[in-house]
Amino acid sequence: MTVFHRNATKGPLPEHLRGGVIAIGNFDGVHRGHQTVLQRALDIAAERGAPALVLTFEPHPRTVFRPQTPVFRLTPAPLKARILEGMGFSAVIEYPFDRSFSELSAAGFIRAVLLDWLHGSQVVTGFDFHFGKGREGGPAFLMAAGEDNGFGVTLVDAFRDENASVISSSFIRKLVGEGAVAEAAGQLGYRYTVEAEVIGGKRLGRTLGYPTANMQLPPETELRNGIYAVRFRRPDGSHYDGVASYGRRPTVTSNGAPLLETFLFDFSGDLYGEVAAVSFFGHLRDELKFDGLDALVVQMKRDEEEARTLLSGVRPLGGLDRRLCF
Known part of the structure; x- marks a missing residue:
């Protein structure tokens, strides 16, 4: 799959990607609601023998307008692209979103992006998609533009979960912030996952019999501190069950930066420098400050046992979860 970063100074879209079926949206989280839009695009593309593309925007618009409070991304761009590749898309178009682009009119977006650059044959998006300066372009505008310019438009109704509630990225962020990763998985359709480079640490875990793979997550991450x-x-695709701690390590430091530390079961080797993924299956407990390292190790053994028990019975939630976590 191609991840194409649009830049106005670069040339046209590659010929083999033109005339495709284009799913448009931010798709942060690629949750079950997003998947209904994305799957519709894939189905139409398969029927027509056309390329299936995703048009998304980087960085997230909220980060542009409120840089002092960047949005907590459920799926940063590289992870989102990997998920979309797993679904079967030919390419992800990561269009740069900045203040200049936000001033582009709805008609200008249709002409410059969908027609002159992408040469799209069909646009698929959610029923409430708005675009252009001041969100002036809505579903009716998009459908009229399609009729005038020869491309089809498919609007997909809001997806509701088993409780008839609309699934949203905002609600999933709230669940992750509460440590409710099992509930978040039900909304996502796969286990909440992070990706980062494995970095060096103080190697204290190794001396305690629990060597960990340490990862620094983005500062705006709102995952609840605790044990998972x-x-x-x-x-390389190999995976290992484990128990992870996310937080500031209050037993061993008074002012540590948040760190994800994962102890891999039945593994020995060097992971430094690898960009790995960690998927969260269950929240075991909150982060606690123990009265010394001996008490910490006793609790870590309990955490390991509980995590092994929980993970022994897990099954894929669906095809996407299977590709990511199994």
Whole structure:
């Protein structure tokens, strides 16, 4: 799959990607609601023998307009692209979103992006998609533009979960912030996953019998501090069950930066420098400050046992979860 970064100074879209079926949206989280839009685009593309593309925007618009409070991304761009590749898309178009682009009119977006650059044959998006300066372009505008310019438009109704509630990225962020990763998985359709490079640490875990793979997550990450049952996936596709701690390590430091530390079960080796993924299956407990390292180790053994028990019975939630976590 191609991840294409649009830049006005670069040439046209590659010929083999023109005339495609284009799913448009931010798709942060690629949750079950997003998946209904994306799957519709894939189905139409398959019927027509056309390329299936995703048009998304980087960085997230909220980060542009409120840089002092960047949005917590459920799926940063590289992870989102990997998920979309797993779904079967030919390319992800990461269009740069900045203040200049936000001033482009709805008609200008249709002409400059959808027609002159992408040469799209069909646009698929959610029923409430708005675009252009001041969000002036809506579903009716898009459908009229399609009729006038020869491309089809498919609007997909809001997806509701088993409780008839509309699934949203905002609600999933709230669940992750509460540590409710199992509930978040039900909304996402796969286990909440992070990706980062494995970095060096103080190697205290090794001296305690619990060597960990340490990862620094983006500062805007809102994952609740605590202990989790996880699955760790290496770049080569191999994966290991484990138990992870996310937080500031209050037993061993008074002012530590948040760190994700994962102890991999039944593994020995060097992981430094690898960009790995950690998927969260369950929240075991909150982060606590113990009265010394001996008490910490006793609790870590309990956490390991609980995580092994939880992970022994897990099953894929669906095809996407299987590709990411199994």
